[in-house]
Amino acid sequence: MDKKIGFIGAGKMATALIAGLRKTGYDSSCLWASSPTHKHLETLKNQWDIQINTDNMAVAAQADILILAVKPKDLTGVLNQLKSIIQPKKTIIISLVAGINAAFILDNLGKETKLCRAMPNLPVQSCKGITALWMNTSICPTDKTWIESIFQSVGDVVFLEQEKEINAVTALSGSGPAYFFLFMQALEEAGIALGLSADLSHALTLKTAFGSAQMAIESSSDFNQLCLEVAPQGGGTEQAIQALKSAAFMPLILTAVQSAKSRYDDILSEQQFPLPS
Numbered sequence: 331m332d333k334k335i336g337f338i339g340a341g342k343m344a345t346a347l348i349a350g351l352r353k354t355g356y357d358s359s360c361l362w363a364s365s366p367t368h369k370h371l372e373t374l375k376n377q378w379d380i381q382i383n384t385d386n387m388a389v390a391a392q393a394d395i396l397i398l399a400v401k402p403k404d405l406t407g408v409l410n411q412l413k414s415i416i417q418p419k420k421t422i423i424i425s426l427v428a429g430i431n432a433a434f435i436l437d438n439l440g441k442e443t444k445l446c447r448a449m450p451n452l453p454v455q456s457c458k459g460i461t462a463l464w465m466n467t468s469i470c471p472t473d474k475t476w477i478e479s480i481f482q483s484v485g486d487v488v489f490l491e492q493e494k495e496i497n498a499v500t501a502l503s504g505s506g507p508a509y510f511f512l513f514m515q516a517l518e519e520a521g522i523a524l525g526l527s528a529d530l531s532h533a534l535t536l537k538t539a540f541g542s543a544q545m546a547i548e549s550s551s552d553f554n555q556l557c558l559e560v561a562p563q564g565g566g567t568e569q570a571i572q573a574l575k576s577a578a579f580m581p582l583i584l585t586a587v588q589s590a591k592s593r594y595d596d597i598l599s600e601q602q603f604p605l606p607s
């Protein structure tokens with residue numbers, strides 16, 4: 331029998347995780363989700379046959395593992411609801427919420443709460459995600475195994491020694507799929523500009539991205555060496571790489587990822603000291 335997992339919030343990330351878990355055979359009777367409206371809940375029920383409820387407390391009451399999958403702005407309200415029903419030493423809380431640290435959650439739920447902060451990315455829906463996990467000291471080895479097995483079933487898992495690394499992880503792999511999609515859009519549009527059909531350009535872009543990632547996974551070379559393999563001196567690829575580098579491609583990516591991280595760094599203070607509306 332699988333552990334009972336309750337999702338508080340039924341948006342994009344909860345849906346992606348539920349899809350991944352169901353695709354790997356997780357028992358649908360052990361998956362619950364709550365959300366204030368039926369908007370996403372009905373879709374989840376119809377597609378994955380999970381249990382749904384508009385009452386967070388009803389989901390929290392029966393969960394062994396409770397996954398917080400709401401936006402940061404909605405977390406305080408959710409924690410206020412949950413604190414009367416959570417048994418701190420029993421229920422495992424997994425927060426997916428970007429930018430909200432453990433201290434904030436434990437202040438609301440109790441210091442002894444078993445807490446894991448998890449940072450997955452949306453490819454979990456295809457069981458190809460990468461999830462970074464940080465856990466507090468109330469999590470015992472058995473809990474750790476349960477948590478790891480949930481995220482391993484939808485992709486790879488890395489463990490963080492320090493909670494403070496999470497915002498950088500969020501900026502890299504949490505947000506990362508969007509960067510790759512943008513690059514793929516640019517490549518597809520370039521193909522069309524060169525006279526290829528939209529369908530052909532789309533297919534070439536997609537398979538090139540997929541094949542390159544697979545090749546990098548299987549290779550012992552670093553990204554620079556792999557780039558050089560495709561871009562011998564004097565060839566067309568080298569010219570393209572030089573064009574990207576002289577347009578400050580590498581520093582631009584750094585600026586983009588830094589700006590994502592600084593956004594995540596700001597979230598906590600906005601919850602503690604909300605901006606006037």
Ligand SMILES: NC(=O)c1ccc[n+]([C@@H]2O[C@H](COP(=O)([O-])OP(=O)(O)OC[C@H]3O[C@@H](n4cnc5c(N)ncnc54)[C@H](OP(=O)(O)O)[C@@H]3O)[C@@H](O)[C@H]2O)c1
Pocket residue numbers: 338339340341342343344364365366367368369370386398399400401402404407408426427428449450451452504505
């Ligand atoms: N999306 C990503 O790629 C990604 C990656 C890593 C981490 N995360 C984190 O995952 C969390 C969820 O992100 P998301 O992209 O899934 O957001 P989302 O699509 O906006 O989903 C949020 C969900 O929370 C529900 N909700 C709002 N208030 C609630 C309440 N009081 N009680 C219960 N549910 C409530 C919303 O319901 P309604 O739709 O009915 O308002 C919606 O179903 C965020 O904290 C984010 O930082 C997301």
